[in-house]
Amino acid sequence: MDYSQFGAMLPELIVLGIFLIVFLFDTFSGEGAKKALPSLTTILFALGTVAIWIVPASAEPVFGGMYVNTPACNAIKAILNVGVFIVFLQSVKWVDSESMKIRRGEFYELLLVTLFGMYLMVSARHFLLFIIGLESASLPLAALVAFNKKEYESHEAAIKYIMTAVFSSAILLCGLSFVYAFSGGSLYFSDIAVALSIGETSGLLLVAIAFVLAGLGFKLSLVPFHLWTADVYEGAPTSITSYLSVVSKGAAAFAFFIIFTQCFGAVYSDAWEWMLYAVIIATITVGNLFAMRQKNMKRFMAFSSISQAGYLMLGAVADSSLGLGSMMFYIFVYIVSNLGAFAVIQTIEYQTGKLNMDDYNGLHKTNPWLSFAMTLAMFSLAGIPPFAGFFSKFLIFTSVTGTGSMALYMLVLIALINTIISLYYYLLVVKAIWISGDAPKIESFRSDGASRAALWISVAGIVFFGLVPYIYQYCIDSVMASQDSILSAILPLFVG
Amino acid sequence: MDLSILWYLVPSVIMFVCGVYGFVTRKNLIAMLISLELMLNSADLNFVVFNRFLFPGSMEGMVFTLFSIAIAAAETAIAIAIIINIYRAIGNTDVREINKLKH
Numbered sequence: 001m002d003y004s005q006f007g008a009m010l011p012e013l014i015v016l017g018i019f020l021i022v023f024l025f026d027t028f029s030g031e032g033a034k035k036a037l038p039s040l041t042t043i044l045f046a047l048g049t050v051a052i053w054i055v056p057a058s059a060e061p062v063f064g065g066m067y068v069n070t071p072a073c074n075a076i077k078a079i080l081n082v083g084v085f086i087v088f089l090q091s092v093k094w095v096d097s098e099s100m101k102i103r104r105g106e107f108y109e110l111l112l113v114t115l116f117g118m119y120l121m122v123s124a125r126h127f128l129l130f131i132i133g134l135e136s137a138s139l140p141l142a143a144l145v146a147f148n149k150k151e152y153e154s155h156e157a158a159i160k161y162i163m164t165a166v167f168s169s170a171i172l173l174c175g176l177s178f179v180y181a182f183s184g185g186s187l188y189f190s191d192i193a194v195a196l197s198i199g200e201t202s203g204l205l206l207v208a209i210a211f212v213l214a215g216l217g218f219k220l221s222l223v224p225f226h227l228w229t230a231d232v233y234e235g236a237p238t239s240i241t242s243y244l245s246v247v248s249k250g251a252a253a254f255a256f257f258i259i260f261t262q263c264f265g266a267v268y269s270d271a272w273e274w275m276l277y278a279v280i281i282a283t284i285t286v287g288n289l290f291a292m293r294q295k296n297m298k299r300f301m302a303f304s305s306i307s308q309a310g311y312l313m314l315g316a317v318a319d320s321s322l323g324l325g326s327m328m329f330y331i332f333v334y335i336v337s338n339l340g341a342f343a344v345i346q347t348i349e350y351q352t353g354k355l356n357m358d359d360y361n362g363l364h365k366t367n368p369w370l371s372f373a374m375t376l377a378m379f380s381l382a383g384i385p386p387f388a389g390f391f392s393k394f395l396i397f398t399s400v401t402g403t404g405s406m407a408l409y410m411l412v413l414i415a416l417i418n419t420i421i422s423l424y425y426y427l428l429v430v431k432a433i434w435i436s437g438d439a440p441k442i443e444s445f446r447s448d449g450a451s452r453a454a455l456w457i458s459v460a461g462i463v464f465f466g467l468v469p470y471i472y473q474y475c476i477d478s479v480m481a482s483q484d485s486i487l488s489a490i491l492p493l494f495v496g
Numbered sequence: 497m498d499l500s501i502l503w504y505l506v507p508s509v510i511m512f513v514c515g516v517y518g519f520v521t522r523k524n525l526i527a528m529l530i531s532l533e534l535m536l537n538s539a540d541l542n543f544v545v546f547n548r549f550l551f552p553g554s555m556e557g558m559v560f561t562l563f564s565i566a567i568a569a570a571e572t573a574i575a576i577a578i579i580i581n582i583y584r585a586i587g588n589t590d591v592r593e594i595n596k597l598k599h
Contacts, residue, residue, distance in 0.1 A: 128560055135567045142574050146581060155581045156594050162575045163528060167519060169571070170535035173564060174512060177542035180560075185551030187560065231597040 005062040008069055010055060011077045012119050014048040019112040026105025034104070038095050041108045042088045042450075049081040059482060065188060066126040070482035073123045075475060076254045076328055083247045083335040084115055089454035090343050091239035093350050093447075099150060107147065110140040111243065118251035122258070127176055127187040130255065131169075138165045138219065141248065145236040157235025164218060164228040172215025178208035179263075189262040197266035209264055209271050213279070216259070219252040220309050223282035230290075233302035238349055241298055242342035245305040250331040253312045257324055260316060276317055277411055283310030284418045292425045297345050297355050300425070301338070304381060307422060308334055311393060314400050314415060317408065322399040325476035326392070332471060333380070333392035336461030340377035343455045344370050347447040354442060360432045362440035370447070371433045373455050380462045382426040383419055391466035393419065504545040511538035525579045525589040529572060536568045 006013065022041050026034070057074035061067070088108075095104045113136060120133025142165065146158030180187060182205055184195040196205075217225040233241045264272060287307025294300040312334070315327030347370065349355055364371040380389035397412050447455075465471050511534050518531030540561045547557025583589055 128556075128563060131560075131567065132563065135570065139570055139574050142578065146578050149581070152585045153597060155578060155585055156597050158578045159525065159575075159582055159594060160597075162571070162578055163519075163525075163532070166529075166532045166571045166575065167535070169567075170515070170532055170539060173536060173539035174542065177539050177546065177557075180543060180557055181546045181550060185547075185554045185556060187556050235597050 008058050008060055008062045009067065009123075010057075011052045011069065011074065012116060012123075014051060015112055015116045015119065018044045018048055019109060019116070022105060022108050022112065026109070035096075037104055037108070038088070038092045038450075042085070042092070045081070045085055045088060049078065049085055052078045052081060061125065065190070066129050067120075067123050068125050069123050071478040072324065072328070072482040075478035076122055076250070076331070077119055079328060079332045079335065080115070080118060080247050080250055082332070083250065083339060084111070084243070086335070086339045086343075086454045086457055087111075087239060087243045087247070089450045089457070090242065090339070090346055092450035094237065094239050094346070097350075099148075103147075107144070110144050114138075114140045114144070115247070118248065121251055121255040124255075125189050125262075127179075127189075130259070131173070131176075134172075134219070134255075135169065137248065137251065138169070141165075141240075141244065144240045144243075145232060147240060148237050153235040154237065155235075157232045160228050160235075161232045168215045168218030168225065171211050171218075175208045175211025175213075175215060178204055179212065182208070189259065192263045193266055196264065201267055201270040205267065206271055209267070210275060212259070212264075213272060213275055216252065216256050217279065220249060220256060220313070221306050222279050222309060222313065223286045223306070224279070226283070226286070226306050229306055230294075230299045230302040233305075234296060234298045238298065238342065238346045241301070242339055242346070245301060245342070246331075246335045246338050249305065249309060249312070250335065253309070253315075253327060253331060256313070257316045257327060261324075273317070276313065277407065280310050280313050280317070280411065281414055283307065283313065284415055288418050288421045288425070291422070292428075294425075295357050297357060297360075297429075300357065300429075301341060301345070304422075304426070305338065307418065308338075308381070310418075311396060311415060314396050314411070317411070318396075318399040318403060320399065320402070321479045322402060322476070323396075325472070325479045326396040326399040328475040328479070329472050330392040330396050332475070333388040333461070333465055336458045336465065337377050337380040337387075337389055340373055340455065340458030340462055341381065343451055343458055344374040344377070347451050347455075348442060351445045351447065352442050357429060357432055359441045360429065361436040361438040363433045363442060366440045366442055366444040370455075373459050374433060375430050376459055376462050378426040378429050382423045384423075386463075386466070388462050388465035391472070395472065501545060501549045504541065504549075508538045508541040508545065511535075511541070523591050525582065525591060528591070529575055529579070532575075533568065533572065536564065536571075540564050 021044060025040065026037060052074065057069045057071050059070045094100060095107055117133045117137030120129055121137060124130035124133055142158050142162040145161050146154055148154035179192060182195060182199060183192045214225055221229040233245065236244065260272065284307050287303050287310060291300060291303035291307065294303060312327060312330055315323045315330065376387065380387040383389045383393040400408050400412050515531045515535030515538065519528050522528050522531060543557040543561045579589055582594065586593055
C-alpha cells in the first residue's frame with residue numbers, strides 16, 4: 001500500500017492530530033494545567049483552520065477513488081471549521097463552569113470526532129466510507145446531546161436523537177441495499193451513476209431513492225423527517241444546539257448534493273426531481289408556520305433552522321456548479337448568522353438562565369450590544385438587504401431560476417412568499433427587544449471575553465460577507481476548480 | 497431444491513416491516529431498540545443476498561455488511577448508555593413518560 005496517499009487527507013489528519021493532542025493532554029496533565037484546555041484547543045483549532053484555508057487541495061482521488069479532497073470539498077471543510085471555531089469560543093464559559101470541570105476534555109474530543117466524520121461524509125466517493133463518516137458524525141453527537149448529566153431534559157433529547165438517528169440510518173441502509181442491486185456490483189458513486197444511466201427506471205429504484213432521501217433528510221431535518229429537531233434542540237446544551245444547527249447541517253447538505261448529483265444525477269427528472277420539490281416546499285412552509293408560535297428561543301431557532309434547510313436544498317435542485325457554489329455560500333452565511341443569534345441566546349442563558357422570548361422584552365435598555373447583535377442576526381436570517389443573508393438567498397434563487405424551467409420558477413416563488421412569512425417571526429424577536437414597553441427582565445451584565453469575540457466574528461461576517469464579493473468568488477472558484485473531478489461524472493448525463 | 501433470490505428477499509422485507517411496526521408501536525425503549533436492530537439486519541441481509549445472487553464475482557456487499565454490523569453495535573452501545581441514564585432519572589424505560597419536551 002502506498003502510504004503517501006494519506007498526504008491527500010490533510011484536513012482529516014489535522015483534525016485527528018488536534019484530537020490526539022487534546023486527548024493526551026486531557027489524560028496526562030495535572031488539575032491546574034487542565035484549565036488551559038479550552039484555550040489550547042481553540043488556538044490549535046484556529047491554526048488548523050488557517051492551514052486548511054491556505055494549503056491547496058490535491059484533487060487526486062486516493063484509496064482507489066474512495067476519497068477525494070477536491071477544492072470544493074476543501075472549501076466546505078474550511079467553512080465548517082470557521083463554524084466550529086465560533087462554537088468553541090462561545091462554549092468557553094460553559095466548559096469552565098463548575099459541573100463541566102471534570103469532563104471538559106470529553107466535550108472537545110467528541111466534537112472533534114464528529115467533525116472528522118463530517119469531513120469523511122463530504123469527501124467520500126464510495127458509500128462504505130460515506131456511511132462510516134455519517135455514523136461517526138451522528139453517534140458522538142448523541143453523547144454530546146446527553147452532556148448535561150444532571151439535567152433530565154438533556155437525556156430526553158439524547159434518547160430522541162439517538163432513536164431517530166438509528167431509525168434513519170436503518171432506512172438509509174435499506175435504501176442503499178436496493179441501490180446496490182442496481183449498481184452493477186459496485187458502491188462507487190461514479191459506477192452507480194454509469195449503471196443507472198444505462199438501466200431503466202423501475203419502481204424499486206424509486207423506493208430506493210426515496211429511502212436514501214428519507215435517511216439523509218433526517219440528518220438535515222427536512223420536513224416529513226423533522227420531528228426530532230425541536231425537542232433535541234431544546235433539550236441539548238446550548239453550545240451543542242448551535243453546533244447541531246449549523247455545522248452538522250452544513251456537512252449533511254453538502255454530502256446530500258454530492259450524492260444526489262453524482263450518484264443519482266442520471267435519473268434526476270425520472271425519479272427524485274418531484275420528490276425534492278415536494279420536500280423543499282413542505283420544509284420551508286412547515287418550518288415557518290411552526291416557528292411563529294414558539295416561545296422558547298431554542299425551539300424557535302430549531303424551526304427557523306428547519307426552514308433554512310429548505311432554502312439550502314434549493315441549491316440541490318439547481319444541479320449545476322452554480323447551485324453548489326451558492327449552497328456553500330449559503331452555508332457560510334447561515335453559519336455566521338445563526339451562530340450570532342446563538343451567541344446571544346447562550347450568553348443570556350449562562351448569565352441569567354433565561355430562555356423565553358418574553359424575557360427578551362426591553363433588552364435594549366440593559367444590554368444594548370447584545371440587542372444590536374441579535375437584531376443583525378435576525379435581519380440576516382430573514383434576508384433583509386444590506387446583510388449577508390439577503391445575498392445568500394438572492395444567489396441561491398438566481399442559481400435555481402438560471403435553469404429556466406417553469407417548475408423551478410414556481411418553486412422560487414413559493415420560497416419568496418415564505419421569506420416574507422419568515423420576516424414576521426424573526427421580527428417578533430426584534431420587537432421584543434426594541435419596541436416592547438415592558439420593564440427589562442434581564443439585568444445588565446458583561447459577558448466573558450471569548451463569547452464576545454465569537455459575537456464580533458459573527459457580526460463582522462453578517463455585515464461584510466454580502467458586501468465583500470471575495471467570499472462568494474471563493475466558493476464559486478473552488479467549485480469551478482473541482483469541475484473535472486467532482487461534476488464530470490454527471491455533466492455529460494445532464495446534457496444528454 | 498433450488499432456492500431463488502425471493503426466498504431471501506421476502507423474509508428480509510418481512511423483517512424490515514416488523515422492525516418499523518415494532519418501532520412505532522412498542523412502548524419500551526429496549527423493545528424499540530430491538531426493532532431497530534431488526535431493520536438494520538434486514539438491510540444487511542439484502543446486501544449479502546444481492547451480492548451472492550446478482551454480483552457473485554465481487555465482495556462489496558459482504559464487506560459493507562461487516563462494517564454495517566460493527567456500526568450497529570456502536571449505535572446500540574450509545575443507545576443503551578442513554579437508556580440507562582433515562583432509567584436512573586425516571587425509574588423506568590417507558591416512552592410514554594419521556595414527554596417533558598413538547599409544546
